[in-house]
Amino acid sequence: MATRTKIKVTPNPEQPAPTLAMHPKKFAMWLFIVSVIMLFGGLTSAYIVRRAEGNWLEFELPKIFYYSTAIIVISSLTMHWAYISAKKDELGKLKIALWLTFLLGITFLVTQWMGWVELVNMGVFFAGSQSNPAGSFLYVLSGLHGLHLIGGLIFLLLIIIAAIRLQIHGKAMVRMEMCATYWHFLDLLWVYLFVFLLVNGI
Secondary structure (H helix, E strand, O other): OOOOOOOOOOOOOOOOOOOOOOOHHHHHHHHHHHHHHHHHHHHHHHHHHHHHOOOOOOOOOOOHHHHHHHHHHHHHHHHHHHHHHHHOOOHHHHHHHHHHHHHHHHHHHHHHHHHHHHHHHOOOOOOOOOOOHHHHHHHHHHHHHHHHHHHHHHHHHHHHHHHHOOOOEOOEOHHHHHHHHHHHHHHHHHHHHHHHHHHHOO
């Protein structure tokens, strides 16, 4: 009668078993993103409730906000280009795409500031005797988004430095993936706020 020989396979320590666990840094980033979503969800809900109470100043959004929206959408495209370039180890294109994204982010902030200047010229103020809740909400929503975008720019600058040092490539994508995810989130967040303001009136 033939006997079966049992072969014991020992795992290769250089090839860790696949796991569904998320990278700790990515997990922390997603927790932060969820907290930001809750923050802006609360603010937009408060906006709707306060507007229904009356004493609400009606005015049009500054036209520059339309341009800033287009700019941040384009920056999402250049960020995706950077991500694809990193995966393909096209490091020259990676650095170009990252710098373009950074410059577009700066341009977005400049246009947001120009929008604030236009609001002041329209007589819409953040606080004071001449202020109105409508204007205050607009300044808070756009201002908080701008602060988070500044954080994104700092993160992006660190990624650019890492790319220059050849630390971002197809086999080292964690930081690139985190930066791209956060940047796309900021893009979608602003588009949501912009559409929300257009639909609900300001």
